[in-house]
Amino acid sequence: MKSINPATEEVIETHEEHDEATVDARLDAAWDRFESWRETPISRREKLLAAAADVLREHSEEYATLMTEEMGKPVEQAVSEVEKCAWVCDYYAEHASEFLQDEHIGTVPGSKTYVSYEPIGPVLAVMPWNFPFWQVFRFAAPHITAGNVAVLKHAPNVFGCADAIASVFERAGYPDDVFTSLRIPAERVAGVIEDDRVRGVSLTGSTRAGRAVAETSGRELKPTVLELGGSDPFVVLDDAPLEATAKRAARARTQNNGQSCIAAKRFLVHEAVYDEFVERFTEEMRALTVGDPTDPETDVGPQARADLMETLHEQVTASVEAGATLRLGGEPLDRPGHYYPPTVLTDVPEDAPARTEELFGPVATVIRVEDEAEAVRVANDTPYGLGASVWTADAERGEALTTKLTAGNVAVNHVVASDPRVPFSGTKDSGYGTELSRHGIREFVNTKTVWVE
Numbered sequence: 001m002k003s004i005n006p007a008t009e010e011v012i013e014t015h016e017e018h019d020e021a022t023v024d025a026r027l028d029a030a031w032d033r034f035e036s037w038r039e040t041p042i043s044r045r046e047k048l049l050a051a052a053a054d055v056l057r058e059h060s061e062e063y064a065t066l067m068t069e070e071m072g073k074p075v076e077q078a079v080s081e082v083e084k085c086a087w088v089c090d091y092y093a094e095h096a097s098e099f100l101q102d103e104h105i106g107t108v109p110g111s112k113t114y115v116s117y118e119p120i121g122p123v124l125a126v127m128p129w130n131f132p133f134w135q136v137f138r139f140a141a142p143h144i145t146a147g148n149v150a151v152l153k154h155a156p157n158v159f160g161c162a163d164a165i166a167s168v169f170e171r172a173g174y175p176d177d178v179f180t181s182l183r184i185p186a187e188r189v190a191g192v193i194e195d196d197r198v199r200g201v202s203l204t205g206s207t208r209a210g211r212a213v214a215e216t217s218g219r220e221l222k223p224t225v226l227e228l229g230g231s232d233p234f235v236v237l238d239d240a241p242l243e244a245t246a247k248r249a250a251r252a253r254t255q256n257n258g259q260s261c262i263a264a265k266r267f268l269v270h271e272a273v274y275d276e277f278v279e280r281f282t283e284e285m286r287a288l289t290v291g292d293p294t295d296p297e298t299d300v301g302p303q304a305r306a307d308l309m310e311t312l313h314e315q316v317t318a319s320v321e322a323g324a325t326l327r328l329g330g331e332p333l334d335r336p337g338h339y340y341p342p343t344v345l346t347d348v349p350e351d352a353p354a355r356t357e358e359l360f361g362p363v364a365t366v367i368r369v370e371d372e373a374e375a376v377r378v379a380n381d382t383p384y385g386l387g388a389s390v391w392t393a394d395a396e397r398g399e400a401l402t403t404k405l406t407a408g409n410v411a412v413n414h415v416v417a418s419d420p421r422v423p424f425s426g427t428k429d430s431g432y433g434t435e436l437s438r439h440g441i442r443e444f445v446n447t448k449t450v451w452v453e
């Protein structure tokens with residue numbers, strides 16, 4: 001299993017897959033640790049999480065450099081990602097006990113009735129390469145503080161990040177095996193889910209991977225959280241301030257080299273401002289600096305893997321063949337590394353891949369809509385339901401549209417982003433279950449009713 005630098009195509013490291021005996025030993029150790037970790041007072045678990053936040057901040061350059069090397073994220077964005085991981089650790093270090101305290105409920109006079117939230121055991125996290133630190137911390141910070149232990153199966157191109165994350169917990173002083181990592185390919189995930197020592201599973205990744213994990217965990221009756229793909233609409237109403245909105249649109253599409261589940265992917269623009277928006281937006285996309293992700297001036301680095309860039313290019317080519325107009329980009333750059341330029345497509349037919357599939361790269365589909373009703377229809381005309389944003393000079397008008405958009409996260413005049421304080425979840429093919437906030441920490445707990453008379 002190889003880690004390949006997507007900017008240079010050089011092999012960074014070759015990792016040996018864990019054999020069955022190693023996986024078995026790690027699951028045993030995880031289960032044994034769970035028995036004592038669940039008894040560790042939550043105040044102690046919170047203190048350790050606060051220490052993990054400090055470790056992340058102290059070593060942010062080191063961890064950011066590793067991410068950039070393994071998956072090509074511009075280094076400034078990688079530093080922000082490490083800082084965000086520290087934030088989620090701080091957040092649950094401050095709030096976990098409040099979110100999980102017993103809830104007393106008045107029932108029969110003289111009886112004591114309450115709900116307690118108890119950990120369930122080792123939880124498997126199947127994670128992708130696009131936010132190799134954030135997605136793991138977003139999972140681990142709440143769930144290990146709730147008293148579960150974490151078993152990570154990371155994407156093979158970021159196994160170095162998986163080791164670095166394990167080092168964060170070690171440096172923070174956690175007991176061994178509260179956080180464990182398995183070096184296994186996707187084909188061996190079902191076997192781990194089926195194992196009695198694993199009590200739940202969380203996956204971030206494609207809808208295809210989500211379905212496979214849901215099938216196994218459904219058969220095994222294990223709770224599952226699925227954070228899958230998206231094709232988020234970015235709705236520009238006729239009163240939106242176009243200069244600022246076009247700038248935000250270009251950033252919303254190209255953050256993380258365009259490889260984000262909640263990146264804006266389809267831009268639905270009111271016909272009254274369509275021409276001007278397309279012009280301004282295309283110029284903003286053209287002005288982005290594409291290049292070496294270790295250079296702090298870079299806006300857009302390489303795509304994380306060769307096959308991902310090839311898929312993206314096939315989607316663009318098929319859309320153009322189906323009748324879309326290519327306004328910008330559209331060809332891989334002729335240089336080493338998997339560089340795909342910011343690309344703008346307009347006039348995309350309804351059944352072309354740029355409208356029906358997730359485009360996981362810096363490619364924007366701009367669609368003309370005649371009014372709000374059509375904007376809503378097109379926004380919801382996707383198998384996905386992750387995020388959506390509305391851009392307007394009238395926040396009330398924007399807010400009125402939020403009830404009509406089928407998505408887990410809807411923003412007005414704000415780029416959709418995850419934030420530890422608010423729930424993050426999808427609907428339809430974007431998955432189910434919630435991450436972050438007080439809701440996220442309750443996904444892998446036994447909600448136990450205690451009734452004493």
Ligand code: NDP
Pocket residue numbers: 126127128129130153154155156184185186187189190204205206207208209210212213227228229230260261308358359360
């Ligand atoms: P995958 O969904 O295939 O990979 C994400 C994680 O799931 C990896 O750890 C992967 O392991 C694992 N996985 C894949 N298939 C299975 C399976 N059948 N059973 C159990 N685990 C599985 O994403 P890719 O990296 O191949 O990217 C493909 C597309 O997925 C992207 O172009 C994008 O559209 C979408 N995607 C969405 C993400 C998001 O943030 N929502 C993140 C990443 C991708 P392994 O790598 O070993 O196969």
